[in-house]
Amino acid sequence: MIYLDFNATTPVAPEAVAAMSTFWSGDFYNPSAPYPEATTARAAVEDARAALAALLGSTPDTVVWTGGGTESDNWALRGWWASRPGGRRRLLISAVEHPAVAETAAALRAEGAQVAALPVDDRGVVRLDALEEALDVSTGLVSVMLANNETGTIQPVAEIARLAHAAGALVHTDAAQAVGKIEVAVGDLGVDLLTVAGHKFYGPKGIGALYIRPGLELPPLLAGGGQERGRRSGTENVPAVAGLGMAARLARTWLDSGGPDRQARLRDDLEKRLRETVPGCRIFGRSAPRLPNTLALAVPGRQGAALLAACPGIRAGTGSACHHPDDTGSPTLRAMGVAPDWARGLVRLSLGRGTTAADIEAAAGILRRAALRSD
Numbered sequence: 001m002i003y004l005d006f007n008a009t010t011p012v013a014p015e016a017v018a019a020m021s022t023f024w025s026g027d028f029y030n031p032s033a034p035y036p037e038a039t040t041a042r043a044a045v046e047d048a049r050a051a052l053a054a055l056l057g058s059t060p061d062t063v064v065w066t067g068g069g070t071e072s073d074n075w076a077l078r079g080w081w082a083s084r085p086g087g088r089r090r091l092l093i094s095a096v097e098h099p100a101v102a103e104t105a106a107a108l109r110a111e112g113a114q115v116a117a118l119p120v121d122d123r124g125v126v127r128l129d130a131l132e133e134a135l136d137v138s139t140g141l142v143s144v145m146l147a148n149n150e151t152g153t154i155q156p157v158a159e160i161a162r163l164a165h166a167a168g169a170l171v172h173t174d175a176a177q178a179v180g181k182i183e184v185a186v187g188d189l190g191v192d193l194l195t196v197a198g199h200k201f202y203g204p205k206g207i208g209a210l211y212i213r214p215g216l217e218l219p220p221l222l223a224g225g226g227q228e229r230g231r232r233s234g235t236e237n238v239p240a241v242a243g244l245g246m247a248a249r250l251a252r253t254w255l256d257s258g259g260p261d262r263q264a265r266l267r268d269d270l271e272k273r274l275r276e277t278v279p280g281c282r283i284f285g286r287s288a289p290r291l292p293n294t295l296a297l298a299v300p301g302r303q304g305a306a307l308l309a310a311c312p313g314i315r316a317g318t319g320s321a322c323h324h325p326d327d328t329g330s331p332t333l334r335a336m337g338v339a340p341d342w343a344r345g346l347v348r349l350s351l352g353r354g355t356t357a358a359d360i361e362a363a364a365g366i367l368r369r370a371a372l373r374s375d
């Protein structure tokens with residue numbers, strides 16, 4: 001089996017498993033407990049915070065643990081709405097956000113927020129002219145993802161932040177797919193809030209973080225015992241936090257050792273093989289800045305799920321597993337202006353750090369054979 005669905009989730013790195021192991025039963029203590037036995041758990045939580053902050057080019061006080069990317073996205077949007085600085089009610093998102101942002105925005109609309117979705121161009125990149133036009137004195141928050149989960153398209157978040165700040169709005173970016181795959185430096189991006197999800201970069205599932213820019217007061221989503229300096233109540237998931245901290249260290253090493261370039265070469269090789277051997281094969285977002293591990297494609301006349309069903313040796317993603325006649329395909333591709341027939345065909349191949357040239361060669365062969373079969 002060739003796993004090419006690393007944007008869905010990654011295995012937990014063995015080093016992260018090892019870092020977690022002492023906190024299940026040995027050092028199981030509550031990190032908030034006052035006695036000396038709890039010191040190790042408390043130190044592990046802070047050590048991991050420092051590691052993630054270093055990966056993001058930030059300081060530990062800006063990192064708050066959450067239950068994953070979905071919670072971080074919900075908190076960023078709902079926290080903004082609850083505080084609504086300046087009484088501004090307008091929320092701008094992009095047309096290609098993950099449901100964790102898009103559905104939260106829809107919920108806030110029902111609570112009175114004025115939500116608009118910024119269009120993307122045919123490469124999947126948010127149109128800055130549309131942003132400039134949409135920004136006004138009532139715009140309170142702009143939330144645009146750093147990298148798209150389906151196409152890997154990287155958004156010009158630094159430029160978006162510059163424009164939004166000039167209009168007096170806050171900026172959130174969902175960096176769940178970017179952290180650990182490309183360099184993500186909050187200072188360079190200039191964002192106020194940034195979402196991290198542990199299981200997308202070899203950490204455990206159900207743990208994430210929200211970066212909160214120094215000086216920004218974001219009302220908590222979860223009230224309770226006041227953990228995380230009152231910003232996120234609930235006893236910290238110490239093993240998961242320790243695992244995420246180790247994953248952040250491993251990501252730093254991988255990024256510094258040329259990992260993204262090596263990965264992009266493999267992805268490009270896969271892309272080349274498919275373009276050369278599968279007639280009419282279409283690659284989405286290839287002219288835009290892209291994650292080094294992601295390849296979004298479609299084969300003429302083939303639904304993504306059907307194509308993958310004919311590739312028993314490959315595990316990959318589709319825009320939707322739905323066969324309903326009303327299914328218009330991947331919303332990301334539709335937002336890029338791709339016709340429903342093609343958008344229903346989306347197959348997302350996403351490489352991991354351990355994907356080899358042999359995996360690529362084998363996957364290209366399997367996909368080619370499946371694409372050339374007429375069923």
Ligand SMILES: Cc1ncc(COP(=O)(O)O)c(C=O)c1O
Pocket residue numbers: 007008067068069070071073098100145147148149174176177197198199206207208
């Ligand atoms: C862009 C993006 N945001 C948010 C999420 C949700 O993260 P989590 O699964 O940690 O809740 C995902 C995961 O699929 C994602 O790809």
